[in-house]
Amino acid sequence: MSEADCIFCRIVRGEIDAEVVHDEDDVLVFEDINSKAPVHVLVIPKEHVANLEEIGALPDTVLKRLFEVASSVAEKLGVTEGGYAIRINNGRDAGQEVFHLHLHVMGGKRLGMP
Ligand code: 5GP
Numbered sequence: 001m002s003e004a005d006c007i008f009c010r011i012v013r014g015e016i017d018a019e020v021v022h023d024e025d026d027v028l029v030f031e032d033i034n035s036k037a038p039v040h041v042l043v044i045p046k047e048h049v050a051n052l053e054e055i056g057a058l059p060d061t062v063l064k065r066l067f068e069v070a071s072s073v074a075e076k077l078g079v080t081e082g083g084y085a086i087r088i089n090n091g092r093d094a095g096q097e098v099f100h101l102h103l104h105v106m107g108g109k110r111l112g113m114p
């Protein structure tokens, strides 16, 4: 899928609305439209990278920043003490639906695997 059609690139460009909870130079965080936990946000690089196989295209600083932002947003949303899960669905068998790399940050209830 091209960046023109990618749903998350369209959210980055402001062409599709999202409940944004954090916005900075290279990273955006917004509510998952179909949340599966009391806290369920998606942390994405603004640059289009489809999956982990393309992660080499992201600057190291942005990769690190994804996790720093996930942690600070978890704090902001009140789930640091209780804990939270970070999940990347990578590819078909993991159920990846949107081919723009994203971290699911989920908390606010007891989370199991998978
Ligand atoms: P995955 O690709 O890891 O399976 O998950 C994609 C996630 O993106 C899903 O949890 C889905 O609910 C969410 N999602 C899909 N389309 C949209 C959208 O247009 N807006 C928002 N906020 N979330 C979306």
Ligand code: ZN
Residues within 6 Å of the ligand: 003, 006, 007, 008, 009, 010, 047, 048, 049, 099, 100
């Ligand atoms: Zn994209």
